Amino acid sequence: MNIASTDLLQLDSSSAVPSLRIAGAWTLHNYARLEQQLASLALPIAPSQAIDLQQLEALDTAGAALLVKLLGNSRSRQLSEQLDVLPAARRALLATVSAALEQIPGAAPPAKQHGLNLWLEQLGRGMEGFGQQLLALLGFIGLILATLARTLLQPSRWRVTALFAQVQQTGLNAAPIVALLTFLVGAVVAFLGATVLSRFGASIYTVMLVAFSFLREFGVLLTAILLAGRTASAFTAQIGSMKANEEIDAIRTLGLNPIELLVLPRVLALLISLPLLTFVAMLSGIFGGALVCTLTLDISPALFLSILHDVPLKHFLVGMAKAPLFAFLIAAIGCLEGFKVSGSAASVGAHTTSSVVQSIFVVILLDAAAALFCMEMGW
Template identity: 65%
Template sequence: MSTSMATGSAQLDATLTPPRLRVAGDWTLAHYATLEKVVATTKALLSDSTAIDLSALGALDTAGASLLVNLLGAARLGDLATAEPTLPTAQRALLQTIGLAMADYQRPKPVRRQNSATEVLARIGGTMEHVWHQQRRLLGFIGLTLETLARTIVQPRSWRVTSLVAHVEQTGLDAVPIVALLTFMVGAVVAFLGSTVLADFGATIYTVDLVAFSFLREFGVLLTAILLAGRTASAFTAQIGSMKANEEIDAIRALGLDPMELLVLPRVLAMLASLPMLTFLAMMSGLVGGALVCALVLDIPPVMFVGLVKSDIGVRHFLVGIVKAPIFAFLIAVIGCLEGFKVSGSAESVGEHTTSAVVQSIFVVILLDAVAALFYMEMGW
């Protein structure tokens, strides 16, 4: 079992009583592969009665010490390091340290691989549990926001008017071009597709009703909410998340200020003010886009288009659409702020929660819009 002179060795002399294991040479990382084989061969021949001789031990590092622990055991090696008088102090300390470190080590149990069906079900269950906890947090945060609003609204001194106006500009005024352009184009597309389909039935005049119904009841508020979910909810999450990562929110609390009052309420109120106005703009832009297509393709002049809208479309269709805007605005703002507070402190976490805020906001908006459509249908509105 001996190796080269510089390389460590472990020679077992079975002729003595009790047998003696002589550990010699350099036990270092440079000889790790060779020493590992020596340990594997020698370990099976040792017993508790085998005497150990470390007097010829040469150079030693942590790799060699770990191999000696594997060969002799952590407790036994620690006792030998203490009792061996010829060991240098540095080697004795190293053997004792490595022995103590490896004494508590437990080899991890192999993970039992589950079949594909079980893994799929486990993943679905984990996702559902995560969604459940997420919705509970959202409901709790909504309650906290409403409580802060009720407490603040009767204290004019605590109103953050400057912050509110700044956020109205950011969420509302700056979003006017994209909202108007997108809804104008969608209105034109809806009118063009409607005229193409209705032409087969000789009912192209009802393209006006199609555009008006779709934008006043659904498309105006839905497209605006989805745009702001992607544009504003992500901005709220990134802003608050960056403050959380930089420990600015902790500084706000240390100054005796309420982050809900300082950061959340101005954003929520700004969304409540901006989304209804943008929804009205989206409805008008969609109607203008539809009127343009009707004028160019169907020879329906704008005056006739407006007259048909006035005669066929009641005000209740406008109210049915606009009443959903504050609800969507509140939920989008609350989700964006909540995800910002969830940021753990790294740039990666900011990105993850920003994405989560957009996905959650869009999902909630579409889900509530579908529920509202079913409710309106059952009520005959």
Template identity: 60%
Template sequence: MPTQWFKREGNTLTLQGEWTLEHYATLKKALDGLDPKANAEIKLLGFERIDTAGAALLINLLGVERAGQVDEWASDLPKSQRALIMRIASAMDVSLTHDTDTPNRLVSMLVGIGAQVEGLYRQQRELLGFIGLVLATALPIMINPRRWRVTATVAHVQQSGLNAVPIVMLLTFMVGAVVAFLGATVLQSFGATVYTINLVAFSFLREFGVLLAAILLAGRTASAFTAQLGAMKSNEEIDALKALGLDPIELLVLPRILAMLVSLPLLAFIGMLSGLLGGAVVSAVSLDIPFYQFMNTLQESVSLNHFLVGLAKAPVFAFIIAVIGCLEGFKVAGSAQSVGAHTTSSVVQSIFMVILIDALAALFFMEMGW
């Protein structure tokens, strides 16, 4: 046993010498070979030097509880060394594992539902507040044509409306063809394939034309609005506009909302025509219903009311999509991750609100008999 650290007298073991990091490896090996049962009593008369590494080895030998009471049984040890040993002992006494109660699954589920409901409430409250801010800013501008941002509005009409025409036409044409084919498959067993025309007309004039166009713009344009405004927020361009005394709602939000109010009704109208065209093609190819018969039946059996009901929903959808896209852009915190998160949120919210409003409108029109 190294005499520079240990001194044995009978059953008494006296610790001495330098207990420092420099001698840590050798000291630890010596302590590992020490039989604790052979030492009835351990004395600390004073170390030449001791640091935290040596104190940790000493505490492993003595035990945390006894090392914490070193003030009581080792009064010959210098006060500074006793304070160091007790401080290290108190630190080593902290348990690294915490006993946690097994969470109740029902309580956890209810907590999660409550958090989701609270988040939805805050989200809708922010949306209503932003709608009020937009309307309060828009009303004075509408009566003052000199403040209209015509160039920005036309640019956004081209971006959100004209550039979306091909994808809207393709999608509604294919959905119209699918609806006609499925309707004919069901109606054929009743000998009523001619009513496929009515099915396609009712579905696209009242629902599918405007709904598919709105969902496409929710995914295409709302995300673009959020990304554009989010990038401006990250680059502090919006703060610069405020510093110049300009209103970001007037400059950035209103042109986008007006562009959507122009674009979506036009796209909904194009979607209705494309869907009817898809149904007419399937009727001519698979059902032997000529195009002129399709048009005659459409004119005789389908009233203008269905077209007006479908088109009336387009401005509401356009306003909601544009407002949500702009609001999420203003909520960007400043990082690329925040831009992506709020872009995703704007798409999800827009599609959800469009479908919710469409369902409520369908129930309302049905009860009104329109």
């Protein structure tokens, strides 16, 4: 008798029809040996291959799974139905394992990815993420408004000290950089206006250009962008650090409301600071333009003020009306991103960056929408 392999899996070629003899204990203890032997065979074996199970000593679930892998599902079911091949317990085990393995779907071949498909997939994921962030922001805004309405009726719960501290940080400390930036931008706008309008002999209209641009757009827009980078990032870093150190959980454990304790003072402080800083930005930008007009266009300060007096008040009101809306959204986005921090320093940095990007994007988007709306309304 010619026998190949080991005592667990034998190929008997002595007879006219070579048979594969299953012997020994097909159990978890011998699982590694059985896998090595099966690796050298083409699985499953051919349906015409003769099988001898008379010397099978033991069979458990692990061995039955390998036996199904060797024989195939259809042949394993056939063996489990033959009463004279295996004992009843082993036939039942083999049938159960074969049925369970049939329900496991095979691995689908990887789909070919094309450049257009990948781009569309990334676009879809981006739109899905944008929608989720928008829903989260709307829900957080609703939570802020509900908490604010509930707190306004209870003066004992007002956080006056925290409010004035945040006003100092977000408003008073930001005034110098806002004034300097808008002064320089006002000077640049006046230079550009003088350069272009002088070709048409209309240099005097540089005053109107500076006034219109800063009263309607540049004053509030530059201030909001500055605070989006300066204040929204600070809000996210502060609340995110507290979240990472589990201080937010401690606040909830003490029975306090984190929205009332941390978010409302920051939102209200920015609602106070941004309109005031917008007014400072308007004055600084117009002053920068007036200085350039005086030095380069021979427009005296008295003449500059006389022309400025003719600018309609509605331009100032349109610019100031945007400030509270921008302030509320910047504060809400900064605080929301802080609450999203997962607990690591990398998460704090990622959400801080995200809060700045989102705040600037929302500010510019709403400013463009407001400009189109006011233009259509004739304001």
